Amino acid sequence: MPTINMLSSAHKVKGQGVLSAYIEQVKLVETELSPYYRIVNNRFVPGAINHYHTIDLKFFLSLPFAKFFGKTVAYVHFVPDTIDDSLKLPPLIRRFFYAYMLRFYRSVDHIVVVNPYFIDVLKTLGISEEKVTYIPNYVSETRFYRQSPARIALLKQQFGLPKDKFIVLGVGQVQTRKGIMDFIETAKRLPHISFIWAGGFSFGAITEGYKELKKIVDNPPPNVMFTGIIDREDMNDLYNIADLMFLPSYSELFPMSILEALALKLPVLLRDLELYPAILFNHYMKGASVDAFVTAISTLQGKDGYYEYWRDQSRQCHEYYSEHRVALLWREFYDRIQLSEK
Numbered sequence: 001m002p003t004i005n006m007l008s009s010a011h012k013v014k015g016q017g018v019l020s021a022y023i024e025q026v027k028l029v030e031t032e033l034s035p036y037y038r039i040v041n042n043r044f045v046p047g048a049i050n051h052y053h054t055i056d057l058k059f060f061l062s063l064p065f066a067k068f069f070g071k072t073v074a075y076v077h078f079v080p081d082t083i084d085d086s087l088k089l090p091p092l093i094r095r096f097f098y099a100y101m102l103r104f105y106r107s108v109d110h111i112v113v114v115n116p117y118f119i120d121v122l123k124t125l126g127i128s129e130e131k132v133t134y135i136p137n138y139v140s141e142t143r144f145y146r147q148s149p150a151r152i153a154l155l156k157q158q159f160g161l162p163k164d165k166f167i168v169l170g171v172g173q174v175q176t177r178k179g180i181m182d183f184i185e186t187a188k189r190l191p192h193i194s195f196i197w198a199g200g201f202s203f204g205a206i207t208e209g210y211k212e213l214k215k216i217v218d219n220p221p222p223n224v225m226f227t228g229i230i231d232r233e234d235m236n237d238l239y240n241i242a243d244l245m246f247l248p249s250y251s252e253l254f255p256m257s258i259l260e261a262l263a264l265k266l267p268v269l270l271r272d273l274e275l276y277p278a279i280l281f282n283h284y285m286k287g288a289s290v291d292a293f294v295t296a297i298s299t300l301q302g303k304d305g306y307y308e309y310w311r312d313q314s315r316q317c318h319e320y321y322s323e324h325r326v327a328l329l330w331r332e333f334y335d336r337i338q339l340s341e342k
Contacts, residue, residue, distance in 0.1 A: 018078075020232060028326065032323070036334075037334060060104050076111055079118065080125075112132075137259055145264065165193075179250055182248040183197060192223075193301060239260060245258065265311045268285065
């Protein structure tokens with residue numbers, strides 16, 4: 001039985017989507033592909049397939065050895081543009097890191113992207129389209145599911161929230177690119193609605209916009225709560241108390257938080273970005289400004305037929321990213337590269 005060696009150091013930084021994606025992908029493959037592949041984690045001995053989830057230097061140095069014995073795969077969770085909007089790096093370090101990132105991607109046999117939009121992005125960076133495969137992210141319904149009304153009422157009480165309050169949830173690292181400033185401004189214009197942001201400064205002071213954002217996190221408007229970094233095991237509670245998922249990010253790949261919200265059939269409101277239609281189709285609400293966000297949330301707070309329509313759109317999108325379908329894509333991919341000639 002061929003071995004797939006999953007290689008990652010994402011666990012070193014809490015509260016980031018790369019870790020969530022790694023956990024879900026490995027669990028899915030272990031569960032669904034166990035009759036065909038043996039799955040191991042961070043083994044020094046190369047497997048038939050060596051799947052790199054992060055781009056550590058030690059992994060880069062292992063590539064020649066791994067390629068001698070099997071195939072190598074890099075999972076692309078970020079490109080230079082997304083790093084620019086996330087971390088404030090000195091120019092020299094930034095240039096070095098970007099050159100290293102692209103060299104890593106070019107050095108492996110195959111690349112997997114979580115959004116088809118980034119196939120063209122990688123092409124502009126000099127990476128051949130033939131080595132790139134699109135496989136979407138996925139979340140398990142055993143981790144993200146709707147809880148009982150009694151449990152939800154208790155959770156709201158624990159968070160100090162009225163039982164019938166409309167609650168808007170944002171999820172992700174506290175970064176400029178996540179649209180935190182627009183999240184706050186939208187909340188200010190809707191003082192009768194509660195806004196919660198689940199996430200913190202995973203990369204500390206090198207986070208882009210750290211000083212300005214830290215002031216807001218420490219002194220938010222009365223109707224805004226910043227939870228800080230939340231363990232993934234506890235995130236399902238937050239989705240359960242929410243009525244709407246709101247993510248006004250300026251740049252993304254395929255946020256795990258969106259898939260997590262869809263699993264609970266929460267309506268989803270996002271910034272109108274070019275990359276979303278290819279993965280979410282017409283199953284989400286969108287806006288390009290604070291005015292648009294305020295209007296969208298205002299139309300949902302009555303929780304009438306319009307709200308139920310967008311809940312059903314989330315249900316349809318979640319079903320598209322079913323466990324069976326995504327597992328089949330991974331099976332086809334691993335079979336193809338494992339059987340292909342070197």
